[in-house]
Amino acid sequence: EVQLVESxxxxxxxxxxxxxxxxxxxxxxxxxAIGWFRQAPGKEREGVSFISxxxxxxxxxxxxxxxFTISSDSAKKTVYLQMNSLYPEDTGVYYCARSPFAxxxxxxxxxxxxxxxxxxxxxx
Numbered sequence: 161e162v163q164l165v166e167s168x169x170x171x172x173x174x175x176x177x178x179x180x181x182x183x184x185x186x187x188x189x190x191x192x193a194i195g196w197f198r199q200a201p202g203k204e205r206e207g208v209s210f211i212s213x214x215x216x217x218x219x220x221x222x223x224x225x226x227x228f229t230i231s232s233d234s235a236k237k238t239v240y241l242q243m244n245s246l247y248p249e250d251t252g253v254y255y256c257a258r259s260p261f262a263x264x265x266x267x268x269x270x271x272x273x274x275x276x277x278x279x280x281x282x283x284x
Contacts, residue, residue, distance in 0.1 A: 162186040162273045164194075164256050169278030172246055180241040180278060182256035189213060193259045194232065194239040195271055198252040198280070206252075207266025210259070211239060219266060223249075246282045253277040 168180040182194060195210035209220045209230040218230060229242040239256065257271035 162258075164258065164273055164275040166254060166256050166275045166278040169254060169280045171281045171283065174246060174248055174282055174284050176246055176282075177242070177244045178246065178280060180243065180254055180256075180280075182239045182241075182275065184237045184239070184258070187258070189237040190234055191260065193217075193261070193263065195257055195259060195266055196230065196239075196241045197255045197257065197266070197268060197271075198250075199255070199277075200249075200252040203252075205255070205268050207268065208254070209241060210263065210266055212262070215262070217262075219263070221266070243280075246280075248282045248284045251280060251282050254280050 163185045165183045190213045193210050193212040196208040197205050199205040211230045211232050227245045231240045255277045257274045259271045261270050
């Protein structure tokens with residue numbers, strides 16, 4: 161059974177940091193890209209970052225460039241999202257999902273097997 165399990169969310173103040181984890185199981189981890197998405201109340205799900213395990217390609221949406229860092233640990237089958245200098249607008253439920261496709265941008269339609277999400281709340 162394919163599973164992606166997010167953890168690491170929480171409540172922080174503006175300017176602080178969090179590290180999210182996405183633990184994968186049930187598939188060949190190195191064959192897939194793993195992406196992080198977020199969804200704020202009343203808004204559409206937004207692609208934040210992905211890392212392609214087959215070729216190491218990394219993508220960040222413009223609003224997080226320079227603040228967020230994605231990394232992948234093949235031995236642990238886990239993808240991390242280090243989030244620094246958090247803003248209130250980073251608040252939302254963060255989800256991870258997998259994709260078999262080679263991508264240059266993030267589209268939720270290219271991802272599947274979504275985790276249950278982890279809440280990130282940044283207070284001002």
